Each structure stands twice: as structure tokens, then as C-alpha cells.
Amino acid sequence: MDHAGFTEICLHQLKMSGVRDGERLVVLTQGNDRLSYADAFMAAGQRLGARMYHMRLPAPLPTAGWNVGVTGLAAMxxxxxxxxxxxxLIDCVFLLFSPEQFAIQAAGTRILTAVEPPELLARMQPYPELREKVEIAAGLLDAAKVMRITSPHGTDVTYKLNTYDTIAEYACNDTPGRWDHWPSGFVFTGGDDDGVDGQIVVATGDILLPQNIMVRDPITYTIERGWVTDIRGGLEAEIVKAYMESFNDKRGYGMSHVGWGMNPQARWHNFVPGEFPGGMGMEPRSFYGNVMFSTGPNNELGGPNTTACHLDIPMRNCSLLLDDEAIVIDGDVVVKDIQMSRN
Structure with a gap:
């Protein structure tokens, strides 16, 4: 995508995010990554009269690796x-789960993360209906006390919902102190720390993130009182177990957030295993009717678990009930007020 085209989609984003004349916006990058994003956002923001700045962090050392919640801002x-x-703040680094992001939000700065490829940002631009329906869905989730997820593959798990707030992601952000992610389109919360029990079967075609692979042989998770106690299956189960064991942190086996996808522009079948050109898999997280559960940190929700061991697993063809009321049935949203047409 050329600079002019990228600037136009960034301009749409900033308008959807309520950017006004005189506001102070910072685009955060690191090393040589996503410098074109900074250029496009800077040009777009200037057209709206915003005071634009670019903060460029040094590239991490080659031996530093990458862990969830660990950022270059920690020493700055x-x-x-x-x-x-x-x-x-336009976050082109990925600050999520970090103490630095929480501190910035607490000061009233609104944050939008944008790390996906420009072509995906262009195809999954935010729009008013997506925000409206996601916010209605968030209200349903926030009022619920119990979530149950089932599937034809053997999933049957219950989340007690008495502790954590609901988070809505609709890919733009005009609210002080709030965070969102472009692209997105889903709602989630967390079960009580000791309130998740049952079995989850990750079926063929479901997606493991951050491994960026589709499951071929089903993976069966056993969960007791909020903790994964057993993982069984074929090759992908062995990959998951090896990944989790590599952190040497028992907190990685805690259950994290859970919710469902709302974005009809996102496509499960557009996922190409192993190929994320600079992004981190927001399309499979967002596709309409998916049910996604996560393991590991819950500090994003205000919880105590800060482990760096994190998996997100969007699943197809599941059913999700809130207080025994059907929200998603066999991978399709059935509540009229939050349904969206799928092209």
C-alpha cells in the first residue's frame, strides 16, 4: 500500500477515534519497525489539526527476545x-499487559494499538455499527453471572463471572483512559480465579496463537477451579505443553479471558498458518461467532496473574450461553440486537 492510501485509512481511524484540533497525539514505534505507520498517522493527524509527535524507542537487543508484558519503556x-x-497514544510496539500501559491509561491517555499489516487495517476499518453492536454485547456479558461453553466436539466448561469487568474491542478509541486494538471486534471478560471448571476440546481447524497454527488433532484441556490440570491430544497438544513448560511458571496454567467474536469483516479462512507479516493475529481473534478462551495473564482485567505465558485460542462451531440464555449457537450469533450481516 502506498503512503497516500495508508494515510487515508489512518485518517478514517483518527476520525472514528474522535481526534480533534489541538489534541496531542504520540505515535510509538521501536527500532526500524513500522516507521511507515508513524508517517501515515502523523500526516493524518496533522490534517485534523492535532499536535503530532513520534516517539521512537531503540531496537531491542538481539538476545532480548519477546515476552508478553515486557516493553522497552520499562527502563525509560x-x-x-x-x-x-x-x-x-498510537501504540505500534504492542504494550499490552505491561505495567507501563496501565500507568499511561491511568493518567487518562487513550491508547490504540496498531501492529497488523496495512492491508488488513484497510480491510478491517472501524465503523459505527460494529461499535454499536459490540457495546450492546458487552452489556449482556457484563450483566451475566455464569457463562457456559459447549461444542459438538466435547467442550463443556463453566465460567463463574463475579470478579472481572467486561472489555469491548471495536477497533477505535475516543474515550480517555481506554485501550483498543485495530483491527478487532469482540467482547471478553475473565472467570473468577477459582471459578472455571470443565473440559475444552480445541477441534480441527481451531487456531493456536501465538503459535500461528491451525489444529489438526484435537486438544483436550481439563480445567479445575480456574487452572488447567491436563492437556491431551496429538502433535499440537505436545506443542502447547512444551510452550507452557518453557516458561517454568505455574501461573501460565491459569485461565485468562474468554468471550466471542463480533466482526463480520474478519475471516477464519483468510488465516494462513505461519504467515503473519508483522502482525499478531487479530483477524482470527475477531471473526464473527468464534468463541475464544485464553490461558495465562489476567492483569489486563485487573487480576493478579502477570505471567508471560499466554495463549489465545479462537474456536469455531461452539455454543455460548450467559445465565442459560443462548448468545452463540454452533458458531452463529443468535441474539437479534447484536447480530450483524455476514457478506
Whole structure:
């Protein structure tokens, strides 16, 4: 995508995010990654009269690796203070789960993460109906006390919902102190720390993130009082177990967030295993009617688990009930107020 085209989709994003004349916006990048994003957002923001800045962090050391919640800002308190003083942060690094992001949000800065390829950002731009329906769905989830998920493959798990707030992602952000992710389109919460029990069967064609692979042989998770106690299956189950064991952190076996996808623009079949050109898999997380469960950290929801061991697993053809009322049946949203047409 050329610079002019990328600037136009960033302009649409900033309009949807309520950017106004005189607001202070910072685009955060690291090393040589996503410098074109900074250029496009800077040009778009200037057209709206915003005061635009680009903060570029040093590239991480080759031996540093990447862990959820660990960012280059950790050693830069002055940079964190600067970001607390802007109105909106465009995060092109991926700060999620980090103490630095929480501190920036607590100061009232709104944050939008954008790390997916420009072509995906262009195809999955935010729009008013998506926000409206996601917010209605979030209200349903927030009022519920019990979530039950079942599937024809053998999933039958119950989440007690008495502790954590609901988070809505609709791919734009005009609310101080709030975070969102472009692209997206889903709602989620977390079960009580000791309130998740049952069995989840990850079926053929479901997706493991961050491994970026589709499951071929089913994986059976046993969950007791909020913790994964057993994982069984074929090759993919062995990959999951090896990944989780590599952190040497028992907190990685805790149950994290859970919810369902709402974005009809997202496509399960567009996922190409192993090929994420600079992104982190937001399309499979968002596709309409998927039910996604996660393991590991729940500090994004205000919980105590800060482990770096994190998996997101969007699943097809599941049914999800809130307080015995059907929300998703066999992978299709059945509540009229939150249904969206699928092209």
C-alpha cells in the first residue's frame, strides 16, 4: 500500500477515534519497525489539526527476545511520563499487559494499538455499527453471572463471572483512559480465579496463537477451579505443553479471558498458518461467532496473574450461553440486537 492510501485509512481511524484540533497525539514505534505507520498517522493527524509527535524507542537487543508484558519503556520512566501527558497514544510496539500501559491509561491517555499489516487495517476499518453492536454485547456479558461453553466436539466448561469487568474491542478509541486494538471486534471478560471448571476440546481447524497454527488433532484441556490440570491430544497438544513448560511458571496454567467474536469483516479462512507479516493475529481473534478462551495473564482485567505465558485460542462451531440464555449457537450469533450481516 502506498503512503497516500495508508494515510487515508489512518485518517478514517483518527476520525472514528474522535481526534480533534489541538489534541496531542504520540505515535510509538521501536527500532526500524513500522516507521511507515508513524508517517501515515502523523500526516493524518496533522490534517485534523492535532499536535503530532513520534516517539521512537531503540531496537531491542538481539538476545532480548519477546515476552508478553515486557516493553522497552520499562527502563525509560521519562518516556512513560511524556506519554501520560498526551491525549492519545498510537501504540505500534504492542504494550499490552505491561505495567507501563496501565500507568499511561491511568493518567487518562487513550491508547490504540496498531501492529497488523496495512492491508488488513484497510480491510478491517472501524465503523459505527460494529461499535454499536459490540457495546450492546458487552452489556449482556457484563450483566451475566455464569457463562457456559459447549461444542459438538466435547467442550463443556463453566465460567463463574463475579470478579472481572467486561472489555469491548471495536477497533477505535475516543474515550480517555481506554485501550483498543485495530483491527478487532469482540467482547471478553475473565472467570473468577477459582471459578472455571470443565473440559475444552480445541477441534480441527481451531487456531493456536501465538503459535500461528491451525489444529489438526484435537486438544483436550481439563480445567479445575480456574487452572488447567491436563492437556491431551496429538502433535499440537505436545506443542502447547512444551510452550507452557518453557516458561517454568505455574501461573501460565491459569485461565485468562474468554468471550466471542463480533466482526463480520474478519475471516477464519483468510488465516494462513505461519504467515503473519508483522502482525499478531487479530483477524482470527475477531471473526464473527468464534468463541475464544485464553490461558495465562489476567492483569489486563485487573487480576493478579502477570505471567508471560499466554495463549489465545479462537474456536469455531461452539455454543455460548450467559445465565442459560443462548448468545452463540454452533458458531452463529443468535441474539437479534447484536447480530450483524455476514457478506
Amino acid at each position: 520512566p521519562d518516556a512513560v511520563e511524556a506519554l501520560k501527558n498526551c491525549d492519545m
